[in-house]
Amino acid sequence: MDRIPTVDLSPFLNCNEVDSDDDQLLAQRKKIKEVINEACSEFGFFQILNHGVPTSLMRQTLDLSKTFFNYPDEEKLKCSRAPFAVGYNRQASPHSGQNEYLLFSPRFGFDGIYPDTPAGFREVSEEIFSHLTKTGLVVERILNECLNLPPNFLHEYNPDRNHDAMIHRRYQPATDTENNGLYSHQDANCFTFVVQDNVGGLEVLKDDIWIPVLPSEGCIIVNIGDVLQVLSNNRYKSATHRVVRPTAAQQSRHSIIYFYGLEGDKWVEPLPQFTKTIDEKPKYKGFYYKDYTALRMKNIQLQGSRSEDVIRITHYALPD
């Protein structure tokens, strides 16, 4: 596999029964799971089509997001809840990359985060959030099957969607000397969805080569995060990725990112299915998710957000 694959999720959506006995459907699902399994092991990235989120809604959300980011700073800053992560914020260091964003999580509610204008921004954002939540549940179920975990295992481990978050991001064009949009990183959560516009710039690292994740209308990008890498004892890869800002002057890039999260009190460690049961050593010691996210945040703030300073999952790695 040398390209990030795209899979059609309709065989998992167009049928309500999880346990169908339609042979043709089961064969289609099996094939899709094989592709996803390989993509998660090799890249930690894949793309999905026919995922249940209408393309028109994706386009509309990106358009409204663009209108919002084009507002003058004083308008946008009204949505700031600094020092909290929710609301409007900017990342503006050559180390961490340059982008501005609006972050929402159901824990904090939509009130006071979304501006009244552009009209419909809040409603459309709520609508895409709820679609992405549903798609997340489908993808979670598929990953559960790909990893051969007991039925519903991941869902029972992680049932609370209040810990998910969604970000609208804008990346302005690169300058002559600087094009870092978002530094090389791995996501800490379970998995992430990215809806990108047609500008491009997201890249994934594989075998020391940065591979562009090319825009494709209607597609949603899925990337595996640290939690699944740890649970699966490195079967699945938490992909290293970054965003390079557009080179064309006047052209900004917009994306919507949905983090399928995890409650802070959850204990994260390699599952017995990938260790004891198969006689393999755990590659990580266990930790509370909130401790890991707090360490990441602290380090980001202390060290001026250089990619190499951020605490990564290797912090919990055990020697071979």
Ligand SMILES: O=C(O)CCC(=O)C(=O)O
């Ligand atoms: O904007 C993107 O395409 C990706 C953003 C990302 O990787 C993140 O927010 O963690």
Ligand SMILES: [Fe+2]
């Ligand atoms: Fe990311």
